Amino acid sequence: MTAIALGRTRRTSLVSAVCALVVTGTGLLAGCSEDPDGGTNGVGKLPADKIQSKTRAAAESAEAVRLAGTVVTNGRTYTLDMRLKSGGGSGTVTSKGVAFGLLRIGEQLYLKAGAEFWNHADGNTSAGGTLDGKYVKVPQGDPSYKKFSGFTDKDVLLDGLLTLHGALATDGHHEQAGTRTIRITGDQGSGGTLDVSLEGTPYPLRLQRAGGAGTLTFSSWGKDFPLTQPKKDETVDYGKKLPTS
Structure with missing residues (x-):
């Protein structure tokens, strides 16, 4: 604590x-009777729709963020631990028990994974040995580019995630990792819940998506981090259509 x-x-x-x-x-x-909004940024006294607009604006204007948790899409669960900023992002994604790393610098996207990922995705055991631990350039024209780059795009990812469905309402004061929050809900919680910081900038801190589609926490708002181009000897071209395991 x-x-x-x-x-x-x-x-x-x-x-x-x-x-x-x-x-x-x-x-x-x-x-x-202690005022739960005493010494806060004041958003806890606002109606839910105003809180949502303020937290979205705060998220959009932040230079960087780290998000971690699960996202369920098209019936598949992805576990994310990503750091994102306007120029790209990096981190790890796990799907079906297999993890892989993503790095995007500008428009250039790299995927880094172990032999297990490549053997499973490609069905070719020889590929795993060749690509194991290497940064593989993902061609922009490849279907996997759009799929994987979405995990590294701060604006696209937050715009899609920070949406509550149904009628908005507040659901009391809470705490996330030692920070006081105000919770807003969509459709009494069935449309998702979002905890917003009551301390400093009203950043979103925890999201529970509608329909059990995952839970994410947000941290390190505004804290910059380096994005380093991989060395030449660490990078390979796959040479054909990239698998999208």
Whole structure:
């Protein structure tokens, strides 16, 4: 637990203890009911649609973000751990128990995986030995380019993810990784839930997608990171249509 979170817990416990002991004829003394929005950025007092517009604007304007969790699409579950910014992104994706790395710098996309990935995807055991641990250039004209590059595109990925379906409403104050949040829901939760930071910029911190389509956490908002071009001896051209396992 962070020092901030620990301090907040102790403060809350102290207030609760004092309020439990000091009672007037009409109930607890004034001030014993702590304002959940006290010392926050104030978005917790806004209606749900305003909170959503503010958190989307904050996400769009941020230079970088890290997202981690699961996304279910077309019946397949992907586990992501990606760092993204306007110029590209990098990280790992796991599907059907097999992990692979993605790196995009500008328009150039690389896929890096072990022999298990290539043997499974290609059905050719010799390919695994050749491509094992190498950065494979993904041709822009290949169907897999669009599929994989979407995992590395901050704007495309967030625009598709940060959407709640149905009527919006607030669902109380919560906490995510030691940060106070306000939760908004779509269709009373069946359309997804989104926890928005009440501290500093109102960034989205946790998303539960509608219909059990995955849960993601967002962190490192605005924290830049390097995108390094792979060395020549670490890069290979696949030489034919790339498999899309």
